[in-house]
Structure formats: structure tokens, C-alpha cells
Amino acid sequence: MAPPKKDEHPKKEDDVFSPLNRLTRTLHDHDERGLILSLAAFAEEALGRLIEAFMLPVEASKDLLTGFNAPLGTFSSRIKASYALGLINEEQFKDLEYLRKIRNEFAHAWEHVSLMQDKLGSYARNMSFSYLDDDYPETSADKVRTSISALLTDISSMAQQIQAKGTRVKVTGTRLIPMPFKGEFAIQIQQARDSLDFIRAQCNETTGERKRFWGRRLDLFKLQLRLLVSQVPREMTHDLIKIMADAEELPK
Template identity: 40%
Template sequence: MADEAQDLAEGDEVFGKLNRLLAVLNKEKDDERALVLSIAAFSEDCLGRLLLAFMRDVKAAKELVEGFNAPLGTFSARIKACHAMGLLSDIQFADFEHIRKIRNEFAHNWDGINFAKPAIASRLAQIAPSRLSATGDGSDRGKLASAFASNLIECEVLISNLKKDDGRLKPQAVRLSAGKPVPLRKRKSGVAAKRQSPSKEG
């Protein structure tokens, strides 16, 4: 029965991926490196999907976000783009920047790296508390997992709403008329002639 409930949760259209992440985090709750790398990897993917849900459904959008050397293919670029487009609040933007920099600390150091390190502890302390009722087990690991559960739920809801309500960007391009332009001199002389012409007496 428990396995069936888990399968249903992980198959949910909106929260399926997030439910799978939470299941992974529950298994990795004692491994700080695995916890951070998993949250960061999921966040990067989530923000990519958020950008694609918001931008026009054109080939250029996919090329910006996905594929080799894509301009918006990095975690840093996706965080900034989502914030600039109004898809992330200032608080969410700061949280994703903190987890990105914490991820970099763990990814680039193979020894002596943990949540007690001052640079990491400082960033953990600046991450906004979870907006969910559950706040983890009170440990730094629990607070981090809970805080990003709320951030990612908010992003997944936004992705769903954009798809459901046709919230994609609408074309804003301006196109000049293709008609034959009238020379400026003729336009001016025509206006002058009109002004000087006598009015008809009835």
C-alpha cells in the first residue's frame, strides 16, 4: 500500500518530479554533499523548465535554455533570467543564489567541507525559512531541505499555471508599414498648400 501511494505521488503531473526529489533527500538526509548537490541539480532543471514554460514556444527558446553552450544553460544564468523576467521573487532569487554558491563549495572541494564551515554556515543562515508548515527536524540539513521544498513547490505551481493559463510571453515586436514612403518635402508642401487654399463660401 505504501509503495502504491509513493507511485501515485511520484506520477503526479505537477509534483511528480518534486516528490521523487523529496524521496531522494529523505534517503540522503545524513549526507550533506549529496543533499546539496541533489537540491541544486533539481533546482537548475526546474528553472530551465520554468523559462521554457514562460518563453514563446519557438526553436530559439529551446536553444537558449538547452543543449551545448546554451546561453541560459547554467544554473547561474537561469537564476538571473528567471529573476529578470519576474518569475522569481527577490527572496527566491537570493535563496537560489545561496544554494548555487553552497553547491560550488561542495563541488570544488573534496575534503574538509561541511555545513559547519563559516562560509557555508553564513549562507545557510541567510536562506529564508520554509513557507511550509513542516520545517524539518531542526537541523541545518532539515531546514535546507524544507526551505527548498517550498521554493520548488512554488516554482512547480507557477510552471503548471503558465501552461494551464497560456501564460507564455506574447510577441511585442513592432513592424513598420511596407507601404511606399512619401518624401518629406512633398508632405510639407502638401500641408502648406492645404493651409493656404481659400475656403469655399457657401
């Protein structure tokens, strides 16, 4: 296998942080309304990318995030989902909630709205201070800008790490497997042989939906055999392995 190119990883980082860098370069040029709406819109998209990176790469994941009436298609639902999934911590959750509440005031009010107003100013004051800026934020706008910019850096970095390290969610769903075999192991092995003969007859003699049903029972039987193999003494596994091989040869 050829070694990776030296600039391969930095290029990936550029792809991740390039939109954020473009955003932060323009934030000083916005008035308060533009600042808040830009930060909120970017945060909503960034949370979507974070959640998507964490979820299974299946169509159902995309349906949750995008499309008409998607359950995780809003800023509020993405904030809550990210926190519930452990993708952001409590402090980040609270900061995003403050941003969302400020965004709603600016987005829905037709009259002049300002971060100098008591309620919005309190939201800004309650936000965490940025760990990326050395200067004290003199205004509420500066506080929101620096706090959320640092938070967005965290979110973008987390999404990149999930993709790079393969730490997306794993399938944990399973089903109970009933075990029909009873008694001493020798008796259970004979019961397994009898079950195989019965399932073989049903698979050979039935058609249509009944054949599909016995194909499903054959799948369950194979799982039951694997469990039984893990339980019997080593010297008895040979007979079970032969039964398993015969089961694999059955047409469903």
C-alpha cells in the same frame, strides 16, 4: 465540445509535481553533499522548465536552454534569467543564489565540506524559512532542505500555471512604418492609388531579386493603407478598402 474528464486537471498536476515528490521523499536519506547536489540539480532543471514555459514555443528558445554552450544552460544563468523575467521574486532569487554558492563548495572541493562551516552555515541561515513546514529546522541541513523544497514547489506551480492559463510571453517586437502620404485625405487617397499603380507595374515587369524587393514593398504598402484607413473619415474609407482589395490581388 465534450466536457473535460473530472480527473483531467489532477492528472496534469501529478505530472508536474511527481518528480518533486520523488525528490523530497529521498532527501532525508542523503548526506549533506548528496542533499545539496540533488537540490541544486533539480532546481536547475525546474528553472529550465519554468523559463521554457514562459518563452515562445520556438526553436530559438530551446537553443537558449539546451545544447553545447547554451546561454541559459547553467544554474547561474537560469537563476538570473528567471529573476530578470519576473518569474521569481527577490527572496527566491537570493535563496537560489545561496543554494548555488553552497553547491559550488560541495562540487568543487576534494576535502571534507560541511554545512557546519561558518561560510556555508551563514548561507543556510540567510535562506528564507519554509512556509510549508511547521517544525523549526534544527540544523543547517534541515534549513536548506525545507527552504529549497518549498521554493521548488513554487517554481513547479508557476510553470504549470503559465501553461494552463496561457500566460507565456507575447510577441511585442514591431517595426516603424513610414507614411509617404501627405496633405488632405483626398490627396492622400489619390497618392495611394498612384503608389498601387507604380508597385503593380514593378511587380509585373521585374524578376528575381528585384521582384522580391517589390514584393516586400507591397507588404509595406498594405500596412500603410491600414494605417491610413484608421485615420480618414468613415465616409472616405470605401475608396481605401477598394485599393486594399486591389493590392491583395497583386502577385508578389
